[in-house]
Amino acid sequence: MTLVPPPVRAGCLLVALPTLIDPNFDRTVVLVLAHDAADGALGVVLNRPSDTEVAEPLPQWAPLAAQPGVVFLGGPVGATAAIGVARGTGVAGNGWAPVAGHLGTVDLGLHPEELPAPVDAVRVFSGYAGWGPGQLESEIDQGAWLVVAGAPDDVLCSDPARLWRLILRRQGGRTAWLANWPLDPRTN
Numbered sequence: 001m002t003l004v005p006p007p008v009r010a011g012c013l014l015v016a017l018p019t020l021i022d023p024n025f026d027r028t029v030v031l032v033l034a035h036d037a038a039d040g041a042l043g044v045v046l047n048r049p050s051d052t053e054v055a056e057p058l059p060q061w062a063p064l065a066a067q068p069g070v071v072f073l074g075g076p077v078g079a080t081a082a083i084g085v086a087r088g089t090g091v092a093g094n095g096w097a098p099v100a101g102h103l104g105t106v107d108l109g110l111h112p113e114e115l116p117a118p119v120d121a122v123r124v125f126s127g128y129a130g131w132g133p134g135q136l137e138s139e140i141d142q143g144a145w146l147v148v149a150g151a152p153d154d155v156l157c158s159d160p161a162r163l164w165r166l167i168l169r170r171q172g173g174r175t176a177w178l179a180n181w182p183l184d185p186r187t188n
Helices: 133-143 160-171 171-181
Strands: 013-016 029-036 040-047 050-055 070-073 079-086 096-100 104-107 120-133 144-147
Touching: 013 070, 029 079, 029 160, 040 070, 040 133, 079 096, 120 133, 133 144, 144 160, 160 171
Parallel strands: 070 120
Antiparallel strands: 013 029, 013 144, 029 040, 040 120, 050 070, 079 104, 079 120, 096 104
């Protein structure tokens, strides 16, 4: 019996499987921000913190920065682009674009007080991950990504170094075993 992966949609997570050999995505967890068959997919890597404090480029957002309060490396595309993913109760428009549940993207060019509704935490990403039409689906079919639903605290996880293993273990069964995959299987 062949298992069909769940559909890719905004708010789901992509978990890089050990077969994915692209160093940009080794052991990463990606939050899908947008997916459309005609345009492809866009997301941000949730578990690649940088050394740059949010206060350095965006002092107005620093008080709301989820711990660790650093800019995250969102992906290999558009490294100068900054994307803010926040938890709040905003409605579409005026600097807030809903992603899923209480998560949305925020316009980092605005001051947090200019948003139509308050946010209680934000994570700032430098760059993003992008796929052309059909590219992500092809990678999923080749076994590079596991598509899963996220838990409420995954996006703003305070311990991003553990996120990849945590999500794999949460899947149970044989998939959970992948959390123990060695960095270099040849040395195992």
